[in-house]
Amino acid sequence: MSEQKKVEELVRQLNVMDDTLFHKVVEDPEVCEELLRVFLQDAELVIISSTPQKFLRNAANRSVIVDAYCEGANEKKYAVEMQKGDYDDHQKRVRYIASNVDTRITEKGIEFKDIPDVYVIYLTKFDVFGKNKTVYHIDRTIQETGDVVDNGFHEIYINAEIDDGSETAKLMKYIRNTEGENEAFKKQSDRVHYLREEGTHTMCDAVEEYAKEYAKEKVAEATAEAEKQSAAELFKNGASLELVLKSMKRLDKETIEGIYREVTGR
Secondary structure, three states: OOHHHHHHHHHHHOOOOOHHHHHHHOOOHHHHHHHHHHHOOOOOOOEEEEEEEEEEOOOOOOOEEEEEEEEEOOOOEEEEEEEOOOOOOHHHHHHHHHHHHHHHHOOOOOOHHHOOOEEEEEEEOOOOOOOOOOEEEEOEEOOOOOOEEOOOEEEEEEEOOOOOOOHHHHHHHHHHOOOOOOHHHHHHHHHHHHHHHHOHHHHHHHHHHHHHHHHHHHHHHHHHHHHHHHHHHHHHOOOOHHHHHHHOOOOOHHHHHHHHHHHHOO
C-alpha cells in the first residue's frame, strides 16, 4: 500500500473527537450551529461565524488556542474545547480560556453592561467530575442563600463517557465513534462524509501537517524533560534558584520553582 493510500485510510478511521478531523469539521458555521443547538438545548441559536484553532492573543501573558471559536447572531461568543487526555487542571483551563475571550472582545471604554455573554463548552472523552452525568453546568451561587447569580459567563462540561439517553449523549457518542450516516446530526454527518470521501486531499494535508507538529511537540517535550532533570541535578549540587532560572530557557518560572522546592524541601 502506498503512503498516500495509508494516509487516506487513516483519514477514514478518524473520529470527530480527533483534533485533525474536529478542526476541519468546525470550519463550517452550520455544523457548529448544529452542535451548539444540541449542547445548549437552544433550537433557535444562530451562528454567523466559526473559526477552528482560534488563537486568543494575550500580549502580557500566556495566550491560548481554542479548538473552535464561534460568534452568534445575538453577539454571544462560544469557545469549544476538546480534551481527550485527563492530564490537566480542567477547571483552571476553562477559567483561562474565558479570561482570554473576555480580553479579546472587551474594547477600551466599553461599559460592563455591554460585555457579551461568553460560553465555554468543554468536551471530554471522560467524566471530569466523576458524578455520572453527561452534562455539568457550573453556576455562580451566593454561598449564604444558594441563589444563582449571572455575570454572563457560562461554564459547561460535556463528556462522552456517560450515556444518560439524552440527545447530547447521542451526539457525544457520534463524536467519539464516528461511523456511518447519522440523520439526527445531518450537517455534521454530511461534513464528515465529505471530508472522508471527497475531501481526502484536504484531510491528507491536514493529517501530514498534524504529524509534523506532533513530532515537533514530542521533541520539545523531550528537551523540556531533559532540562527538568538538569535543573534537579543543579539544585542537588547547591546551585541557587536565581542561577537555574537564568540557565533554563525552556522551563517557566513556576516549573523551576517547583523543582527547587521538591529537591531542597524549602
